[in-house]
Amino acid sequence: MRTVLTILLILLLLSAPVCAHVGSPDVYYEGDAGPYHLFVTVRMPTVVPGVAQIEVRSASGDVQSIQVVPLRLTGPGSNLPAIPDLAQRDMHDPEFFVSNLWLMEFGALQVRIQADGAKGKGALAVPVPSFARQSLPMNGFLRGLLGFFLLFLTVGLVLIMGAVVRESSVPPGETPQRSRARRAKIVMAIATVVAAVIVWGSRNWWRAEATSYQHNVDRFKPPLAETILQNGNRLVLHAIGTDQQWVDQVKMEEVIPDHGHLMHLFLIRAPEMDNMWHLHPERIAGGAFAENLPAMPAGQYQVFADVVDQTGYPWTLVGKIQLPQINGQVPAGDDSGWSGAALPHPGSDTATAQLADGAHMIWERSIFPLRANVAGSFKFRVEEKDGAPAHNLEPYMGMAAHAEVVASDLSVFAHIHPAGSVSMAALELAQAGLKGGSGGEMSMPIMSHQSSTAKTSAPLPAEFSFPYGFPHPGDYRIFVQVKRGGRVETAVFDAHVL
Numbered sequence: 001m002r003t004v005l006t007i008l009l010i011l012l013l014l015s016a017p018v019c020a021h022v023g024s025p026d027v028y029y030e031g032d033a034g035p036y037h038l039f040v041t042v043r044m045p046t047v048v049p050g051v052a053q054i055e056v057r058s059a060s061g062d063v064q065s066i067q068v069v070p071l072r073l074t075g076p077g078s079n080l081p082a083i084p085d086l087a088q089r090d091m092h093d094p095e096f097f098v099s100n101l102w103l104m105e106f107g108a109l110q111v112r113i114q115a116d117g118a119k120g121k122g123a124l125a126v127p128v129p130s131f132a133r134q135s136l137p138m139n140g141f142l143r144g145l146l147g148f149f150l151l152f153l154t155v156g157l158v159l160i161m162g163a164v165v166r167e168s169s170v171p172p173g174e175t176p177q178r179s180r181a182r183r184a185k186i187v188m189a190i191a192t193v194v195a196a197v198i199v200w201g202s203r204n205w206w207r208a209e210a211t212s213y214q215h216n217v218d219r220f221k222p223p224l225a226e227t228i229l230q231n232g233n234r235l236v237l238h239a240i241g242t243d244q245q246w247v248d249q250v251k252m253e254e255v256i257p258d259h260g261h262l263m264h265l266f267l268i269r270a271p272e273m274d275n276m277w278h279l280h281p282e283r284i285a286g287g288a289f290a291e292n293l294p295a296m297p298a299g300q301y302q303v304f305a306d307v308v309d310q311t312g313y314p315w316t317l318v319g320k321i322q323l324p325q326i327n328g329q330v331p332a333g334d335d336s337g338w339s340g341a342a343l344p345h346p347g348s349d350t351a352t353a354q355l356a357d358g359a360h361m362i363w364e365r366s367i368f369p370l371r372a373n374v375a376g377s378f379k380f381r382v383e384e385k386d387g388a389p390a391h392n393l394e395p396y397m398g399m400a401a402h403a404e405v406v407a408s409d410l411s412v413f414a415h416i417h418p419a420g421s422v423s424m425a426a427l428e429l430a431q432a433g434l435k436g437g438s439g440g441e442m443s444m445p446i447m448s449h450q451s452s453t454a455k456t457s458a459p460l461p462a463e464f465s466f467p468y469g470f471p472h473p474g475d476y477r478i479f480v481q482v483k484r485g486g487r488v489e490t491a492v493f494d495a496h497v498l
């Protein structure tokens with residue numbers, strides 16, 4: 001029996017399709033667990049419950065052991081971690097630790113990581129949005145095999161019942177009495193009906209399970225951003241949930257601020273991607289969001305709107321809008337925009353982008369070519385016109401830089417930061433939980449929400465990096481945004497990923 005189960009399990013695993021892409025599910029994070037600087041990658045399972053792979057790389061050589069445990073980010077259970085798992089240390093690469101964790105639940109989870117080594121203990125928590133990307137289809141062979149077993153067991157049950165009634169009390173060598181044979185037929189008829197009812201009930205149970213699972217898959221798909229233009233330049237955005245449970249649970253009235261704003265709205269002219277706006281609409285009555293658009297050219301725009309719900313789950317609302325030429329203001333405050341060259345032909349890679357005043361941003365690419373699903377630290381450097389490191393970088397919405405990674409076919413949109421692909425609001429919740437929980441110091445990746453008042457602080461280094469991995473091969477455009485001399489500037493890079 002165990003071998004059959006093993007075969008079934010292997011078949012189930014093999015039947016998982018390689019990937020159907022919805023965004024960028026894996027989580028990349030870089031931060032401090034007490035005295036240890038760690039790079040964390042959480043490879044998310046395709047289905048939930050499923051096994052996530054946690055990869056931890058230590059920047060220094062003094063981490064002896066890594067322990068990991070998943071738990072809810074907020075609400076019941078969020079401060080009651082189970083006994084953590086010890087991650088495996090790589091034999092050939094002692095700074096690299098791997099662990100496989102079962103994620104049992106949908107929604108906002110976190111993975112707590114405890115590092116132990118020469119400098120004592122340290123902990124960090126990585127928020128993880130847990131969702132299933134699809135229902136796994138059953139392959140034909142497994143279907144046939146299970147069908148065969150179903151028939152075999154059902155027919156076997158009926159025949160055995162008949163044989164028991166007919167022959168169990170017949171001495172060896174004698175034929176069963178006719179009355180027993182008749183009774184056996186009746187019992188077999190009853191057994192057939194009972195077996196049919198059980199099979200029918202099981203089929204309904206299976207279907208109900210499959211439907212409720214599919215419902216969970218649909219519930220976590222990106223919700224729709226319905227946008228309308230009013231009075232010539234006012235954009236009003238409504239979140240449209242197609243799933244009733246989503247509508248009941250995720251309330252736009254209750255979304256929490258993420259690096260200083262309730263919503264980060266990105267408008268990208270598609271398919272050219274020659275215009276990109278990063279705006280911050282205000283919430284208005286009824287859970288809608290609205291903002292007066294800046295001056296922008298007419299065209300078809302792709303809408304990506306980032307919000308974080310009250311449980312700490314990050315949602316990207318997705319939509320489209322056809323806009324006429326907008327005669328608005330220049331973007332102000334934390335709002336920013338970029339206009340430039342359209343997407344180049346597929347396969348293009350760029351490593352230098354122009355900024356204002358002859359300055360430029362350089363992508364210090366050490367890896368050629370870029371490969372999908374490989375975690376890396378993408379380093380960027382800002383240089384003045386004369387090549388000297390820029391000395392006037394300041395925090396933009398509390399961080400050294402923001403980047404938006406967009407696949408040329410719009411199948412991927414990721415808003416990332418030097419701390420990684422995690423939502424900053426969710427990260428703050430995870431940190432708060434860590435402080436109230438088992439302890440461990442953590443550095444604060446957000447310097448300050450009051451980016452506009454940060455002018456008095458010392459300038460930021462001219463170099464910064466983003467931990468990230470592209471989710472699938474293809475062409476990507478990366479918008480890297482920094483604040484320099486009081487002005488938000490956007491550098492645009494194109495990347496071809498194998």
Ligand SMILES: [Cu+2]
Binds near residue numbers: 259403
């Ligand atoms: Cu950002």
